[in-house]
Amino acid sequence: MVKLIALYKQPEDKEAFDEHYKNVHTPITKKIPGLRKMEVTRIVGSPTGDSKYYLLCEMYYDDHESLKKAMKTEESKASGKDLMSFAGNLVTMMVGEEVE
Template identity: 65%
Template sequence: MFKMIALFKKPENTEEFDQYYFETHIPLTKKIPGLRKVEITKITGSPMGDSPYYLMCEMYYDSFDAFKEASKTEESKASGKDVMKFAGDIVTFMLGEQVDE
């Protein structure tokens, strides 16, 4: 499996962020063709205490090629435009391949 990871720093207003993220952005993202699964983790801390990160979203695709094809769709473009609108200054994106042991 291939995944795109969105890592969000803590927003100024977590309640507003959560409401928009879960009620508007995630439903928009879930419409992306080829997206197999979405896993969201709220970051509660780190081994050293507090963490600057608030939330991690992992979006799974069958392969890198499937991700590239999905990225060309209007649904993916709408999701990307939306995330930059409400969280462009606090989000970092990473790409990765899941490794099964």
Template identity: 50%
Template sequence: MVKLVAIYRMPEDVEAFNKHYEEVHSPLAASMPGLLKLEVGRVYGTPMGESDLHLIAEMYFENQEALNNGLSSPEGRAAGKDLRGFAGKLVSMYFVEVV
């Protein structure tokens, strides 16, 4: 199993970011073919205090081929375009193998 992990830094307008993420971006991402599970967590701190992070999203796929197919699908391309538009400077993404 593999996952695509998106880590979002704290946006300037948290309320507007959350509204867009919940109403537009998350449904787009959830529509990708092959997606087994979408898990989103809101960062509320660290053991050392506050954090400059806001959300961590994990998108699970059966294997690398399914992940690549999901990302290259029309739904995956739409989610990517939306991501660049509202969070391009805030997000970093990683391919992760679940061990």
């Protein structure tokens, strides 16, 4: 499996971020063709105390080709546009492969 990973820094207004993420961004993202699973983790700290990160989202695809195909869809473009509108300065995107 291949994952598209979104790692978010701490937002200034957590309540507004959470509201938009849950009620607007997540429903848009879940419509992306080929998306197998979406897992969201709230970061609550680090072994040394606080964390500069707030949220981690892992979006699973069958393989690299499935991810590339998904990224070209209108649904993916809508998700990206929405992401930039509310968290463009907070998010880092990565692609990862599960290791067995």
